[in-house]
Amino acid sequence: MTVRNLFLLPGDGIGPEAMAEVRKIITYMNAEMAGGFTTDEGLVGGCAYDAHGAAISDADMAKAMAADAVLFGAVGGPKWDDVPYEVRPEAGLLRLRKDMELFANLRPAICYPALSDASSLKPELVEGLDILIVRELTGGVYFGEPKEIIDLGNGQKRGIDTQVYDTYEIERIAGVAFELARTRGNRVCSMEKRNVMKSGVLWNQVVTATHKAKYSDVALDHMLADAGGMQLVRAPKQFDVIVTDNLFGDMLSDVAAMLTGSLGMLPSASLGSPDAKTGKRKALYEPVHGSAPDIAGKGIANPIAMIASFAMCLRYSFNLVKEADTLEKAIANVLDKGVRTGDIMADGARQVGTVEMGDTILAEFKALSA
Numbered sequence: 001m002t003v004r005n006l007f008l009l010p011g012d013g014i015g016p017e018a019m020a021e022v023r024k025i026i027t028y029m030n031a032e033m034a035g036g037f038t039t040d041e042g043l044v045g046g047c048a049y050d051a052h053g054a055a056i057s058d059a060d061m062a063k064a065m066a067a068d069a070v071l072f073g074a075v076g077g078p079k080w081d082d083v084p085y086e087v088r089p090e091a092g093l094l095r096l097r098k099d100m101e102l103f104a105n106l107r108p109a110i111c112y113p114a115l116s117d118a119s120s121l122k123p124e125l126v127e128g129l130d131i132l133i134v135r136e137l138t139g140g141v142y143f144g145e146p147k148e149i150i151d152l153g154n155g156q157k158r159g160i161d162t163q164v165y166d167t168y169e170i171e172r173i174a175g176v177a178f179e180l181a182r183t184r185g186n187r188v189c190s191m192e193k194r195n196v197m198k199s200g201v202l203w204n205q206v207v208t209a210t211h212k213a214k215y216s217d218v219a220l221d222h223m224l225a226d227a228g229g230m231q232l233v234r235a236p237k238q239f240d241v242i243v244t245d246n247l248f249g250d251m252l253s254d255v256a257a258m259l260t261g262s263l264g265m266l267p268s269a270s271l272g273s274p275d276a277k278t279g280k281r282k283a284l285y286e287p288v289h290g291s292a293p294d295i296a297g298k299g300i301a302n303p304i305a306m307i308a309s310f311a312m313c314l315r316y317s318f319n320l321v322k323e324a325d326t327l328e329k330a331i332a333n334v335l336d337k338g339v340r341t342g343d344i345m346a347d348g349a350r351q352v353g354t355v356e357m358g359d360t361i362l363a364e365f366k367a368l369s370a
């Protein structure tokens with residue numbers, strides 16, 4: 001039987017509460033669907049700092065590197081506001097991304113029909129929305145050198161960040177976008193600022209060349225990133241897959257996120273290069289939200305972003321496409337039936353806590369899988 005190694009890092013705040021609901025689904029899949037998942041669990045963030053004085057221990061880092069996929073909850077909270085910068089809770093996530101070389105960040109923006117009223121846009125603009133933003137995660141202006149503030153000696157200072165991309169970085173992120181497009185609507189829109197940035201000119205050239213060389217069956221468009229932002233709020237359903245750099249991706253994915261309603265609904269995946277021998281990509285799946293200290297421990301957090309992150313894991317790390325579709329359908333059905341956590345509550349709906357939301361989705365998943 002296939003063995004699938006999952007490393008769970010629930011983290012802080014609502015992370016462990018949301019992860020508990022995923023664990024139930026894993027247990028069910030192992031018992032009834034030959035899931036074959038083995039799970040190990042570690043500490044990340046503030047809880048790791050309390051235990052080891054580091055945001056993730058070397059031992060847990062090694063487990064993350066060896067796993068087929070990492071499921072990550074959330075980190076941080078006021079308790080650790082004053083810990084030294086290098087060991088702050090977020091440093092655990094940054095180390096995971098860096099050491100696992102997770103260069104491709106996938107953020108789907110899906111608007112469940114039952115939640116179209118929760119969007120800041122008109123329901124008809126977002127109902128049925130299903131777009132995927134593929135953001136380059138390890139290069140660009142957040143990492144380019146020089147990166148500094150220099151004193152000009154005349155009472156002025158100068159802040160410098162450097163936007164820099166090499167051909168290989170653009171090729172590999174474009175490849176991920178084209179490959180994912182083939183599993184969806186077969187369309188990619190690449191966004192940059194070639195009108196004012198040299199890195200944008202190169203981005204455009206490399207995406208075009210990659211498309212021509214290997215992916216000409218996929219439809220490709222180019223859009224300036226500012227126009228792309230405008231189109232995302234004007235007519236978001238025109239997009240299938242959007243590929244863009246680290247900075248523009250950071251902003252555009254947050255814009256797309258708010259089209260769908262609550263933070264508690266948004267999953268994400270971060271992928272590395274395929275292993276030369278096995279073809280497997282290193283991968284980490286996490287909800288977009290943080291540790292929500294304001295509601296932690298109250299049993300009211302929405303576990304859907306975490307459960308939907310697990311659905312992405314089934315799809316992208318294990319090619320369990322049918323199971324991923326079924327889990328996503330289970331989430332949609334439960335929302336259709338008017339079951340809601342507080343963050344997505346609507347008139348006439350039934351409000352439930354974290355555990356009941358998880359149980360209801362699991363029951364629906366079982367019914368759909370039967």
Ligand code: NAD
Pocket residue numbers: 014073074075076077078090093263264265286288289290291292293294295300301302303305343
């Ligand atoms: P947050 O996402 O934790 O919370 C923002 C708001 O959304 C809060 O009111 C919270 O209650 C609500 N919310 C978030 N997720 C929810 C869910 N699943 N169900 C219901 N409501 C939900 O962001 P924040 O308040 O800016 O940050 C809190 C802590 O989390 C900080 O320490 C921050 O550094 C950390 N953080 C961690 C990550 C991560 O682990 N990837 C991401 C963002 C923030």
